[in-house]
Amino acid sequence: MSTKQAGAERRRTFTETARRAQIVDAAAQVMATEGYSGTSIARIASHLGISKGVITYHFRTKDEILRELVLRFFDEGWQHMEPAVDAATGARGKILAWVGSQLEFFSRHRTRFLATGEIMANHRGADGQxxxxEELDEEVTALSGIIVRGQQDGELREFDPRTIATLIVKTSSAVLETWAADPQTDLQAQSAALLDFIDHAIAKEKP
Structure with a gap:
């Protein structure tokens, strides 16, 4: 959460903060079941059994709701991941902890993961993009930094750090997309296979 966001949170009353969280949770549930095009302030209000005016008192636009939903989910995800990454030893350990803890977090929050996926695939900013x-680029940049340190320490083999970091993010997303499409998918088994694949792909071969 940014300093600006934190300041805004402190200025809100407990009731206002709780209502905003309730609206965001409802938006996630509607998004997960109705999809991006089927989600509107009116549909969210109907889901909660309140008027649209209650929602627009707290959020001026649908865009504000969706941004808060995604950024809050990212923040909570990192709060779950950070201790695992910090505790891991070496670049290999940190990369595997990053991917493994991220998959674990998403698996525990299926509805919000589905909602976030819908938003990220369809929502566009004022510039049409x-x-x-930017948030996705930050993840690739952070993983690239871990890879560079691992290469400098002789732990990881030589390859372009940003290319491999991007591939790690994309393959993790592919595993999650399979699980999102079919809830019967054994995400734990696929996660283990992915971690094994990543480890073999980045580790420096022993002489």
């Missing part, structure tokens, strides 16, 4: 590209 897909929203949240």
């Amino acid at each position: 897909l929203a949240f590209a």
Whole structure:
């Protein structure tokens, strides 16, 4: 959460904060079941059994609701991931902890993951570009930094760090997309297979 966001949170009353959270949770449930095009302030209000005016008192636009939904989910995800990444030893350990803890977090929050996926695939900013590209780029940049340190320490083999970081993010997303399409998918088994694949792909071969 940014300093600006944190300041806004402090200025809100407990009741206002709780109502905003309730609206965001309802938006996630509507988005997960109705899809992006089927989600509107009116549909969210109907889901909660309140008037549209109650929602627009807290959020001026649908865009504000969706941004808060996604950014809050990202923040909570990182709060779950950060201790695992920090505790891991070496670049290999940190990369595997990053991917593994991220998949674990998403698996525990299926509805919000489905909603976030819908938003990220369809929502566009004022410039017409897909929203949240900056947040995705930050993830690739952070993973690239871990890879560079691992290469400098002789732990990882030589390859372009940003290319591989991008592939790690995309393959993780592919596993999650399979699970999103079919809830019967054994996400735990697929996660284990992915982690094994990543480890073999990045590790430096022993002489």
